[in-house]
Amino acid sequence: MSVNQQTSIPAIVVFDIDGVVRDVSGSYRRALADTVEHFTAQAYRPTADDIDRLKSEGVWNNDWEGSQELIYRYFETQGQSREQVNLDYESIVAFFQLRYRGNDSNNLTGYIRDEPLLLQPSYLNQLTEAGISWGFFSGATRASATYVLQQRLGLESPILIAMEDAPGKPDPTGLFSTLELLQCGINNINIINDSPSIIYVGDTVADMYTVEKAQNIQPNRTWIAVGVLPPHVQQTAQKRDDYTESLKKAGAKIVLSNVQQLTPEKIQELV
Numbered sequence: 001m002s003v004n005q006q007t008s009i010p011a012i013v014v015f016d017i018d019g020v021v022r023d024v025s026g027s028y029r030r031a032l033a034d035t036v037e038h039f040t041a042q043a044y045r046p047t048a049d050d051i052d053r054l055k056s057e058g059v060w061n062n063d064w065e066g067s068q069e070l071i072y073r074y075f076e077t078q079g080q081s082r083e084q085v086n087l088d089y090e091s092i093v094a095f096f097q098l099r100y101r102g103n104d105s106n107n108l109t110g111y112i113r114d115e116p117l118l119l120q121p122s123y124l125n126q127l128t129e130a131g132i133s134w135g136f137f138s139g140a141t142r143a144s145a146t147y148v149l150q151q152r153l154g155l156e157s158p159i160l161i162a163m164e165d166a167p168g169k170p171d172p173t174g175l176f177s178t179l180e181l182l183q184c185g186i187n188n189i190n191i192i193n194d195s196p197s198i199i200y201v202g203d204t205v206a207d208m209y210t211v212e213k214a215q216n217i218q219p220n221r222t223w224i225a226v227g228v229l230p231p232h233v234q235q236t237a238q239k240r241d242d243y244t245e246s247l248k249k250a251g252a253k254i255v256l257s258n259v260q261q262l263t264p265e266k267i268q269e270l271v
Helices: 028-039 048-055 063-077 089-101 121-129 142-152 173-183 205-217 237-249 264-270
Strands: 011-015 133-137 197-202 223-228 254-256
Touching: 011 173, 011 264, 028 048, 028 063, 028 089, 048 063, 063 089, 089 142, 121 133, 121 264, 133 173, 173 197, 173 205, 197 205, 197 264, 205 223, 205 237, 223 237, 237 254
Parallel strands: 011 133, 011 197, 197 223, 223 254
Antiparallel strands: none
16 A cells, blocks of 8 residues: 555554664663663662563653662662662762763763664655654653654754653643644644544553553544664564564554554554
8 A cells, every 4th residue: 555645644653762763772772771880889780671560660751760769679688678778869960971971061061962763764755755743752851852863863943851851751731732833834723633643663562551541531632652672672573473472462552663664554554
């Protein structure tokens, strides 16, 4: 099936960024592991599987909070209560950012500079040509998200709701806010009343839960959760299958190995 570029597909696609637009296995996840290792005095460095298990709980979308949680859990295994552990959250954030952003306040020199891109601007152009509106809702900081969208992908003024703009996922407030920003550019369509299908594309259980919560709040609309496998879980068939199953259990209608497989034709099938 082909999509006529003159025909507008009644769908809006909102993308997560980390694990969908960019590979963060060597950046955010590396900074998380560094942070946990530092604050446990090098006694514990979480593996990729440890981080995946944490995120599979569906509430640790914020990697600063995830770092803190893994530090607490390590000390609990050593017989210390959380009250006994003298953790300063702001110090955790500062150390994490030092690794991720670097130590130059005027330039990004940290792990963020080495993030492989998982989609190309030409893919987004294909969606636009098919009449599909798109934007971004991410738990990344605005500075980090803007860096990848504008400086790496070359997008001009993309629609973006970032960490500072909304509560963390799985709270769907940020998803609703993204749709409100998109509303102005959809040929005067009222996206609340005319209700094109909404597709949210993410790589974590929290992303899938966000769609479920949006559906509960606005049940008159069609909400579709699309899962994307982050690169680090595609190294073995077992990891890939387990991660796929976790996303489907959390509500993913389909799970893709790369976001660019969500073509206009595939979107047409979904809606």
